[in-house]
Amino acid sequence: MTTPPPHPTEPPGWFDRPENVRRVIFGLFGACAFFVLLDVGFWLSGFDKHPHFRWEQWPGFYAVYGFVACVLLVLIAKHVLRPLVMRGEDYYDNDGKGGDEPHA
Amino acid sequence: MPEAVPPFVIYLIGAALVPLLSGRVRQVAALLVPVLGMANFFLIDAGTHWTVPLLDFELILGRADARSLLFLNIFTVLSFVGILYILRDNRPLDLAAGLLYSGCAMGVVMAGDLVTLFLFWEMLTLGATLCLLARRTAASAQAAYRYLLVHVMGGVLLLAGLALHLAGGGSLAFDRIDLEGPGALLIFLGFGVNCAWPLLGAWLTDTYPEASIGGVVFMATFTTKTAVYVLSRTFPGEPSLIWIGMAMATIPIFYAVIENDLRRVLAYSLINQVGFMVVGVGLGTPLSLNGTYAHAYCHILYKALLFMSIGSVIYRTGRSKATELGGLYRSMPWTCLFCCVGAASISAFPLFSGFVSKSMIMSAAAGEGHTLVWLALLFASAGVFHHAGIKIPFFAFFSHDSGIRCQEAPLNQLLAMAIVAFLCVFVGTFPDAFLYPMLPHAEATYVPYTVGHVADQLSLLLFSALAFTLLMRAGLYPAEIRSTNLDADWLYRKGGRLAYRVFDPLLNGLNRAAARLVVGRIVPAVSRFFAHGPARFAAAALTPAWRIAGLSDDEISRRRDQVYLRCERGAFPIGVTACLAVFLLALLFIVSTLNHRH
Numbered sequence: 001m002t003t004p005p006p007h008p009t010e011p012p013g014w015f016d017r018p019e020n021v022r023r024v025i026f027g028l029f030g031a032c033a034f035f036v037l038l039d040v041g042f043w044l045s046g047f048d049k050h051p052h053f054r055w056e057q058w059p060g061f062y063a064v065y066g067f068v069a070c071v072l073l074v075l076i077a078k079h080v081l082r083p084l085v086m087r088g089e090d091y092y093d094n095d096g097k098g099g100d101e102p103h104a
Numbered sequence: 105m106p107e108a109v110p111p112f113v114i115y116l117i118g119a120a121l122v123p124l125l126s127g128r129v130r131q132v133a134a135l136l137v138p139v140l141g142m143a144n145f146f147l148i149d150a151g152t153h154w155t156v157p158l159l160d161f162e163l164i165l166g167r168a169d170a171r172s173l174l175f176l177n178i179f180t181v182l183s184f185v186g187i188l189y190i191l192r193d194n195r196p197l198d199l200a201a202g203l204l205y206s207g208c209a210m211g212v213v214m215a216g217d218l219v220t221l222f223l224f225w226e227m228l229t230l231g232a233t234l235c236l237l238a239r240r241t242a243a244s245a246q247a248a249y250r251y252l253l254v255h256v257m258g259g260v261l262l263l264a265g266l267a268l269h270l271a272g273g274g275s276l277a278f279d280r281i282d283l284e285g286p287g288a289l290l291i292f293l294g295f296g297v298n299c300a301w302p303l304l305g306a307w308l309t310d311t312y313p314e315a316s317i318g319g320v321v322f323m324a325t326f327t328t329k330t331a332v333y334v335l336s337r338t339f340p341g342e343p344s345l346i347w348i349g350m351a352m353a354t355i356p357i358f359y360a361v362i363e364n365d366l367r368r369v370l371a372y373s374l375i376n377q378v379g380f381m382v383v384g385v386g387l388g389t390p391l392s393l394n395g396t397y398a399h400a401y402c403h404i405l406y407k408a409l410l411f412m413s414i415g416s417v418i419y420r421t422g423r424s425k426a427t428e429l430g431g432l433y434r435s436m437p438w439t440c441l442f443c444c445v446g447a448a449s450i451s452a453f454p455l456f457s458g459f460v461s462k463s464m465i466m467s468a469a470a471g472e473g474h475t476l477v478w479l480a481l482l483f484a485s486a487g488v489f490h491h492a493g494i495k496i497p498f499f500a501f502f503s504h505d506s507g508i509r510c511q512e513a514p515l516n517q518l519l520a521m522a523i524v525a526f527l528c529v530f531v532g533t534f535p536d537a538f539l540y541p542m543l544p545h546a547e548a549t550y551v552p553y554t555v556g557h558v559a560d561q562l563s564l565l566l567f568s569a570l571a572f573t574l575l576m577r578a579g580l581y582p583a584e585i586r587s588t589n590l591d592a593d594w595l596y597r598k599g600g601r602l603a604y605r606v607f608d609p610l611l612n613g614l615n616r617a618a619a620r621l622v623v624g625r626i627v628p629a630v631s632r633f634f635a636h637g638p639a640r641f642a643a644a645a646l647t648p649a650w651r652i653a654g655l656s657d658d659e660i661s662r663r664r665d666q667v668y669l670r671c672e673r674g675a676f677p678i679g680v681t682a683c684l685a686v687f688l689l690a691l692l693f694i695v696s697t698l699n700h701r702h
């Protein structure tokens with residue numbers, strides 16, 4: 001993030017401008033808020049989503065599930081799986097003489 | 105009206121002829137093969153075709169029904185796209201590998217009996233191995249070797265299973281098999297190797313990232329999907345498949361999050377998606393089987409698209425690792441767009457292909473009351489968006505600017521990607537146009553576009569994206585690290601080395617010991633025996649004669665040495681040789697007369 005741009009003479013691309021990144025992120029926040037409100041609206045109006053399970057009808061079930069699932073996925077992968085399985089990039093090279101230390 | 109021929113015939117002839125041509129003619133011929141394949145596809149009517157008598161058995165090369173024709177359809181489309189994608193480099197090995205592999209995959213899905221199935225099944229491995237070798241690096245050659253070994257093992261399991269199945273009174277019909285007895289179990293496991301089941305499937309994430317950029321498109325299309333097809337015919341409704349599929353859908357996504365090589369990330373998400381199909385086979389209801397078939401069709405499209413887009417990045421930059429890429433949206437805008445279409449499709453965004461197929465399987469799981477399976481698949485759906493839908497385009501085309509400035513992908517690659525991207529959107533937007541009417545169980549109708557389904561799916565995906573954004577911003581997202589992550593391939597990669605370390609001293613030691621014993625001891629002893637034996641015999645026979653003749657001890661030992669010397673050199677005076685010959689003849693004469701008298 002702090003490294004200088006590799007091509008300083010070029011104008012920055014659309015996605016390289018901080019204000020555009022902010023626009024994308026706020027757009028995402030807005031969309032998330034819209035779908036939660038929509039779900040609450042469905043719940044209040046008693047709209048039938050033809051669910052298989054009753055919890056599918058709860059407002060925000062899919063939103064919460066998606067968010068929690070992804071946070072758990074990332075944190076488990078980072079803090080449980082990675083310490084267990086990560087080895088050096090050349091682990092399988094050189095008849096096992098490759099380093100066990102990954103390099104960043 | 106021309107007659108249809110078995111599809112594999114067109115492709116195998118093409119694979120044999122194309123490398124013999126050169127230049128523009130080779131390119132035209134290579135592209136003509138899948139075009140002929142497509143024309144041929146439309147000539148095939150439902151029913152049984154092309155039976156070949158073999159001894160007292162009949163090979164069925166063509167069983168055309170809704171199930172086989174759906175797979176033949178998508179395989180034919182992909183063979184065209186794959187060949188178009190690699191057409192520019194015009195390498196004979198790559199083109200032949202792609203055509204051979206396509207033909208064999210079509211042979212598997214059209215097979216009507218287990219013998220035909222087995223023959224094409226084994227040839228698939230050959231096609232895939234060639235696709236790996238086509239990368240022409242040391243790493244790809246080693247990967248090809250590992251791929252071959254693992255799949256030969258799978259083939260042996262299948263062959264042993266078929267033999268036991270047949271010996272136990274089973275039939276060679278390529279139809280439902282009950283999972284009873286060792287024969288059926290070995291067949292089941294043999295299919296499982298190609299289907300990339302947990303522990304059996306590490307070959308996939310091990311080798312796919314080493315394949316040539318076009319080869320991997322064929323590999324991602326044929327091997328696992330023929331396995332899904334074969335399982336759906338032989339073991340539909342087998343309950344263990346539900347749990348196997350669930351493990352496939354969930355476990356690899358954790359690996360995908362921490363993997364640095366983008367093609368390996370795609371390989372993990374491939375297993376994740378095949379997991380959905382395996383669950384569909386395991387449920388075995390009309391809706392779930394329709395879901396499996398529809399999902400296989402859509403999955404082949406978007407997975408090929410994703411592999412092609414990352415392949416084009418490799419083609420232009422020579423890199424495939426997240427740590428080395430980023431910011432390519434400026435240099436390769438079209439490739440970036442196609443990659444995003446593939447990402448949206450695999451994530452099952454409404455209007456993209458995954459949306460109309462994956463939900464069928466989930467609906468079937470919920471309908472059968474499998475709450476845990478449904479929750480796991482929903483987790484896998486959020487997870488696949490997270491690691492394939494966001495991670496792949498984000499790290500390749502956005503993220504930080506890697507400083508790479510390169511050309512856009514060549515025209516043939518863009519065309520191939522454009523065709524598949526169009527199909528992804530078309531199938532996703534108009535599933536009733538041709539995908540749903542092709543499905544085998546017409547009685548199981550499914551309506552993907554309901555207000556509830558669209559809203560729920562968008563909620564799930566948007567909040568997954570929110571999780572990614574917030575974790576990224578908070579610095580909690582695991583940094584991409586150049587590393588190797590251990591998986592079950594450790595068993596044969598390090599295990600292979602362990603076997604080497606055990607068997608090297610054991611077998612080679614045995615070899616050396618045997619060499620010492622046989623070459624060092626027994627052979628000289630035998631040689632000594634034959635060199636010295638006659639001498640000792642002659643000396644022992646002559647010594648009494650010499651004593652009777654009254655020779656001195658010194659003289660006797662001198663003569664004995666002389667006999668030894670002569671025997672070893674085989675140099676006797678002519679007189680002695682003649683005497684011995686006469687003696688031998690006399691002996692023979694006496695023996696034969698004695699025999700006659702009896």
